[in-house]
Amino acid sequence: MGKERKNMKGTYFISSISLTSYSVEYGISSIFTLFMLFFMNFSIPLTSTVYSYYYGFAYLLPILIGYISDKYVDESTALTIGYVSMIISQILLCVTTLLHQNGGIELDSIVFNMQSIVLFIGLFFLALGTSFTNISFSHIINSINNDHDSRFVGFSIYYPFINLGILIGVCIMSVIIGEENYGLYSLAFAIFALILIIGFVCFKLFKGKYLVDNYGNPMEEDHSKGSIRDLANKILNALSYKSISKIKNLNLIKRIDSFKNSLNSHEKDRLFVFFIFLLIIIVYRTVFAQTNLSMVFFIDSFVQRDFGSFVIPVQLYFILNPLFILILGPIFLKINNKLTEMGKNFHSITMLIISLLIMGFCYMILCVLGFYIDIGTLDKVNLLWIILFDFLLAISELHFSIPAYSMVGKLNPEKYYALFFGIFTATRSIAMFIAGMISSYFPENPPIFIYNIPFNGLMNFFFIFVIMSIIAAMVLIIFKKNLTAKLHVEDLNQS
Incomplete structure (x- = not known):
């Protein structure tokens, strides 16, 4: 068992780091409805609408993030983008609580004042950050576990860490907020920001030592990637009339055929x-x-x-x-x-x-x-x-x-x-x-x-x-x- 643990050192390390991200993601999820109802004074129908649209968007966003991660950034960079985005989200949510004005009026529709604008920008950064981090953690575990059997063991180690993060996040919110202490949301968001900073710093400081594969070799990130500058140039070039015409005339069937041709039969x-x-x-x-x-x-x-x-x-x-x-x-x-x-x-x-x-x-x-x-x-x-x-x-x-x-x-x-x-x-x-x-x-x-x-x-x-x-x-x-x-x-x- 000692040898097994040594070989899975990289998996234990990245799973421990993931705990900080998941505690924030699911801690926010556990109080999202209460925050809408009792802090933002949204009505039940409006709260339900915001909840469904936000999580619908948050769970669709990983498709775009996955494409960007494959094409333009490596795993470590993607994880960095995710953590920075989540830290920004907690700061913005904390600012939202400081802008709170309790008028006592239940809202049936969204009023676009400074508080609600900051709130939705914060939620956007939260969805962006969780998309990058969730994909990156999974991709890293898949990369450092070099064979078919160890990947199953790797995710068997990783999954309990996700649930430990969930448990920590829910407990933090339950202890700090309780049932009626809604004025303490700013403290909870500040604690979550601190947790993310700790996780991010630990990843940056120790990834060279602990982020290794099953044979003790540092994780390789040698995928063929474009740079962010290349991406920016492509976007700018796409604005030309000629490029727009090409995009307009693209044949979807040819795109699908091109994708199929890049794959072998298996x-x-x-x-x-x-x-x-x-x-x-x-x-x-x-x-x-x-x-x-x-x-x-x-x-x-x-x-x-x-x-x-x-x-x-x-x-x-x-x-x-x-x-x-x-x-x-x-x-x-x-x-x-x-x-x-x-x-x-x-x-x-x-x-x-x-x-x-x-x-x-x-x-x-x-x-x-x-x-x-x-x-x-x-x-x-x-x-x-x-x-x-x-x-x-x-x-x-x-x-x-x-x-x-x-x-x-x-x-x-x-x-x-x-x-x-x-x-x-x-x-x-x-x-x-x-x-x-x-x-x-x-x-x-x-x-x-x-x-x-x-x-x-x-x-x-x-x-x-x-x-x-x-x-x-x-x-x-x-x-x-x-x-x-x-x-x-x-x-x-x-x-």
Whole structure:
């Protein structure tokens, strides 16, 4: 195990650095709605609109950032741009709080005063920064883990650090802000800026020593890149009438053919698997996103949370998932290492199937609970059911997310890695919109019964996610053999 740890030194280093970025990203996410409602005085509809548009934009932006990262900047430069952008965002959000004027009037539309302008500029820099950092961290781990097996181990190490960052960010916001101390947002944003500065300085000071591959060699960044100056010159040249005419007359089919010609046959096969995989992950993330939407409604209304005079706040529910990931992550890694030594490790597609089936079982538990609530024999469910739900969900997430990150590196050509990782990240945007539409049908009124089955009740509602999970798993089971053949694992092992 000592040798294994030494060989993964670079992965542990960059994962530790990523902790600072993720604590800020998810710390902001945990209080975003409260900030809109109680600090900016936005109405609930306006808050929902701003939330959906911001995160829709934030999860689509990585496609553009991925293209820029592939073509014009190396991993270290991209990470630098990300950290600087995030630090600027926290400064601007802090300024937003200092410009606050509490008029006590609920806003149904955005008023473009200095406070709201600074806020949206700050959110733009936050989305820009998180796009650069998330892609860079993944790309670096993919680069320093030089073979097929170590990439899986690398992302198994990386993923618990993400969840530790989430836990730290949520705890910082919970301790500083609490439920009603909304005047302390400026302090929270200042602390987040300091955390980012510490992470950025540590990366710059120690990357030469610790950012090494599995053989102890410094990470190479020898990709063929253009310079920022070249990019600026291309933009200026594009403004000429002649260039504009060329752009106007570009044939999309020729562009696609040019892209295809840059790939060999095995790379094309793996990209086909990649796009099938994207459809599966959209389904998974749509179902998983209900933990931030429908599950909050369910816990608020149908879960016993009061113990004497103490009532457990709904927002503490968000600590369960990262906490279970941190506990189960090392266990998951040890089991995987043991199976690898025995030559019995699971195929990535098999792990995705297991994950989807566990996810379906999680929501089947809610279906059963929902049935008894619908027929009125159960008023509120015991909190232990929610803990069990999140425990199983964490197992599902480990079986899905770690192979998912690992497969991005397997399936994409190195020269297009950041671009396709951006597309992989952008699936969250589609999933968020679909999840939001489904959660809008969360049943609020007593259901109508047909043959003792609740129609539009809680059982029927949660059964939607059971069906989605099972269908996605069945697609992978049916086409597993063909998809595995198109992976061309023998090439991956040789490379």
